[in-house]
Amino acid sequence: MSGTIRYFFQQQTHSVDHIPPTRTLLQHLREDLHCTGTKEGCAEGDCGACTVVIGEVKDGQVEMKSVNACLQLMPTLDGKAIFTVEDLTKDQHLHPVQQALVACHGSQCGFCTPGFVMSLWDLYLDREPPCAPLERKQIDIALSGNLCRCTGYRPIIDAAHKMEQLPRVQFDKKLLLEMLVKLERTQALDYTYNGQHFYAPHSMAELIALRSAHPQACLLAGGTDIGIWVTKQFRDLGHIVYLGNVTELHRIQQHDDMLDIGAAVSLDDAYRRICQVYPDELNELWQRFASLPIRHAGTLGGNVANGSPIGDSMPWLIALGSRIVLHGTEGERELPLEDFYLGYQKKDLRADEIVSAVRIPLPKANRIFRTYKLAKRFDQDISAVCAAFCADLTDGRLSQVRIAFGGMAATPKRAPHAENALTHQLWDEAALNNAITALAQDYAPLSDMRASASYRLQVAQNLLRRFWLETRPDAPLSQHHVNAFAAASATSVEAT
Numbered sequence: 001m002s003g004t005i006r007y008f009f010q011q012q013t014h015s016v017d018h019i020p021p022t023r024t025l026l027q028h029l030r031e032d033l034h035c036t037g038t039k040e041g042c043a044e045g046d047c048g049a050c051t052v053v054i055g056e057v058k059d060g061q062v063e064m065k066s067v068n069a070c071l072q073l074m075p076t077l078d079g080k081a082i083f084t085v086e087d088l089t090k091d092q093h094l095h096p097v098q099q100a101l102v103a104c105h106g107s108q109c110g111f112c113t114p115g116f117v118m119s120l121w122d123l124y125l126d127r128e129p130p131c132a133p134l135e136r137k138q139i140d141i142a143l144s145g146n147l148c149r150c151t152g153y154r155p156i157i158d159a160a161h162k163m164e165q166l167p168r169v170q171f172d173k174k175l176l177l178e179m180l181v182k183l184e185r186t187q188a189l190d191y192t193y194n195g196q197h198f199y200a201p202h203s204m205a206e207l208i209a210l211r212s213a214h215p216q217a218c219l220l221a222g223g224t225d226i227g228i229w230v231t232k233q234f235r236d237l238g239h240i241v242y243l244g245n246v247t248e249l250h251r252i253q254q255h256d257d258m259l260d261i262g263a264a265v266s267l268d269d270a271y272r273r274i275c276q277v278y279p280d281e282l283n284e285l286w287q288r289f290a291s292l293p294i295r296h297a298g299t300l301g302g303n304v305a306n307g308s309p310i311g312d313s314m315p316w317l318i319a320l321g322s323r324i325v326l327h328g329t330e331g332e333r334e335l336p337l338e339d340f341y342l343g344y345q346k347k348d349l350r351a352d353e354i355v356s357a358v359r360i361p362l363p364k365a366n367r368i369f370r371t372y373k374l375a376k377r378f379d380q381d382i383s384a385v386c387a388a389f390c391a392d393l394t395d396g397r398l399s400q401v402r403i404a405f406g407g408m409a410a411t412p413k414r415a416p417h418a419e420n421a422l423t424h425q426l427w428d429e430a431a432l433n434n435a436i437t438a439l440a441q442d443y444a445p446l447s448d449m450r451a452s453a454s455y456r457l458q459v460a461q462n463l464l465r466r467f468w469l470e471t472r473p474d475a476p477l478s479q480h481h482v483n484a485f486a487a488a489s490a491t492s493v494e495a496t
Contacts, residue, residue, distance in 0.1 A: 145291025263301025
């Protein structure tokens, strides 16, 4: 194994062997390389002031993606390219993204501007002409991880449109690919600093061997949660085993009636594939799941393995009847996702096991499925309540009813009383009202900074009614009425 971190930055290869494995890219840029264009705002992936773009080889091509530098641990950048706002200006000439921000007065106090520049540059690179003019939704998604404290988003959005009207500046991905190929390793990375190891295995066999040898080691995938352990909680992670280089964990495979998402597949790639089969049901949740830089870095497997009671993936996965695949020294085992969560921060995961995949049922005839997220903000906010409903509806009668909520219990949890009230019943208002009453027996939510217990229960019941309004067979509502009901039932979250 090799023990030096190597990455490509500002047209040259850098080698690092003298920093802690928990040093973030933001700290390295500002304190070690003195590249202070990248700013520190929140140090937890919320504000976007530290946004950079990472380039890596994927399927023989260079993939560029915006990420939060404050959450990226330096050893995870091994073999990759790093681009900051300093890279855009050439020979004292501004890049079209920068020119557009100047022309549209998009930089106000200026602190957040480098992050906006890099998010817009990421969008710029994705759009090779000829292409249709940018839509507002595309801009909103690209900028979902950037906060402007001056509240001046309008000129920044204007700049996004204007940057495409300026003379195009080409980016040489072919040359970058050649440079990154030279950094590819034939052996797994074992980076050591003061006795702390950062292991980055290449194969499942290497990963399982390391997990068995170091059962207390911290498993790291995207780092969007573990990064906060470092920057906010100052945790000592001990040895770290990184899943991001394991080839088998990056696979997305469809077989029979299931879709397998490998544990190292990014949230954005995972949701993109899942939304191809559940477009109407999950597209909005995809857009509202954190920000684009977080989705670029985080993984669906990590989200599931973490098992936060307020995570947005688990309710709909449980409602669909998804299963989790675990690998250990004794081989593979599989269990229903809801059985994986034993209690708050407790999982059915043996010391030598890792989460290798999430297995998701594909759509089938007569199935009705919806998921809803309620939060204080539309973009980039943690849910107060996240709900998912799934059932088979045949001749107006329900079967295989599955209801799951996040934010209502110590784990993502099904609603057995409400499910029983609906199973084998006609999908009518009488059955709905019985289920709404039963729902109060399924949950005893807590009050916290996001919502009170009474508000959460009321919202959960309202969302069940919304599900009925959208899917009842006798008198389906128009989308206008559905939206009106949603606005009425999802009022501002009550703070406590």
